[in-house]
Amino acid sequence: MPRWGMVIDLDKCTACQACTIACQAENNVPFAGPDETALDRSKHWHDVMADVKGEGEYPDLHARFIPRPCMHCEEPPCVAVCPVGATYLDDEGIVRVDYQRCIGCRYCITACPYAIRYFNWYAPEYPAGYDIYMNPNVPLRPVGVVEKCTFCIHRLEQAKREAAAQGRELTDADVVLLPACNQACPASARYFGDLDDPESTVSRLASSPRAFKLMEDIGTEPKVYYLAEDKN
């Protein structure tokens, strides 16, 4: 059984936000519009966080841009607090949400230290004519439920089916650029794969001395690794 994870190389990343846009389009993430955005209700399953507090003092400030999908923690606080099992860790290590079961209590949002889960304050709305661009492989989420990054599980399922049709196992090359954010990355800064396979790209990169995880000290064991940038 694979354990899916991601590695993002901050040295390669140009903070161009192509990943954010690709995710928005791939996952039918609704547009909040200017009014809702002003109320802090914009929705981006993937975002690029500007950590401007950074290190050092101006003008030698070392600011940092961190692309953030869901961390798909091994010890997910959101799963622990869900009263109805609507959010859960699946067999392959992906934290998922059952939109049909979620009661909208938003406890998972308050429990997530990474602030990467989103609530549907209103029924999702799309601009007129947008329907032809909608991705038929990703379900729309109703009003009043929580949603977030799925590691593009629909693409993963499809890749598995294709491999099975060809009578072979899923390989590292099949999945390394599989999620929409990875595929769109112009700098090749992102990798996806099985962390339990010692030969996989993500496993090799995750054991690099540059590798770190967000908030490693709070015990959530995220499966998204970052490779620290070269500061020179």
Next chain:
Amino acid sequence: MSMTDEQGFGKHEILVKPLEGIGRGFVLTVVVLAGIVAFGAFAYAWQLVHGLGVTGLNRPVTWGFYIINCIYFIAISYGGTMTSAILRLVNAKWRLPITRAAEVVTVCALGVGAFNIVLDMGRPDRVLNMIIHGRIQSPIMWDFYSIMLYLTCSFLYLYLPLIPDIALLRDRYPRRKRLYRFLALGYTGAPKQKHLLEKIIGALAVAMIPIAVAVHTVLAWLFSMTTQPMWHSTIMGPYFVMGAIFSGIGALIVALAILRKVFNFEEYFQHKQFNNLGLLLLVMTITWLYFTVAEYMTTLYGNEPSHMAVFNSKVSGEFAPYFWSQVVFCFVIPFIILASSRLRTIAGTVVAGISVNVGMWLERLMIIVPTLTNPRMPIGVGSYKPTWVEIAIMVASAAGIILLYVLFTKLFPIVSIWELEEDEEIEEKRRIKIVAEVVAEGKAAAGPA
């Protein structure tokens, strides 16, 4: 207890007076309160149609007025449970006239407070998932089950001691015979029935205390079980329990003062009751300061950046006006009033009670919102402004509690008549016994001479 052999309530006639007739004041009160509740219902309907977007909630402030009010109203319910159950257990005589009034506060506030959780849900239509798919590892499930248990027990704890009074009304009161006959459950006051009833009430009084403590502890754990800054603290459970008793006693004092004024219950709710409740409130005021200092000092000296961001936003940042008013309302005002026996009058304790309730509501606000606006992840500082929907529902919740209370006083005596009568009988017997002893002693002394 003599029940059927006399008609009327003798010297306690005034206690059933509020049940009679429907005066202008009553109608006006009910209409105004029902109007406010109806507007709150409209606001909720608005939210149901459009979604939770009509509130001021956002990311990262996903919890706001509904959760604050839920905790605040459930806290108020403590006034009833704790005063009534604890004072019953220690057999404090001065509690007799006020226990019923306190227990009604419990049931009304608890029912409305618990309903506020449903108001906060994005999908109230799926509330049954809590039972069908409930997972006991979630603190929300602990809340759900403990509140249900607390609600059931506090309802029984109100109803059971009410049964003998309902039987009195059935036998001695001319109106609503059918209702009282039904609710009295065939109670006649036979020794066997009475013994059984008192046994159950005694057991319930014992059970109520741990249940109530559990409810507010797990409400606090809703927050402290997460790793969010200034929520993840071991003091939260006791802090919530203590705060609940604090605001509960304050609310009870206010309720008693209103009942006293409206129904002329000066003889029942005397200075003694207010003075004693005031002293209890004073103890809680000092305890509140102790807990608050304990909580904030450890955060300050720990000096962890994510905790300090929340700390600073409260103490000197954007929430400073609320934080420091909370200190004034929870400590300065009540302490000055209650520490002085000259100021600890009925009016004084009422002012302190109101002050404590304003302060404790602010404390719930200060616990929930600043942590959410300052997430550990540096995604920026959030903000929260409640909308008309949340404010309307908050006012309607308060009005709903008062409305339920008013309706209760129209149907049932708000002071326990049978317990007062029983106490008088015991007093009478004791007096007769003393007189008899004195007479016997006198005879013995006179004998040999």
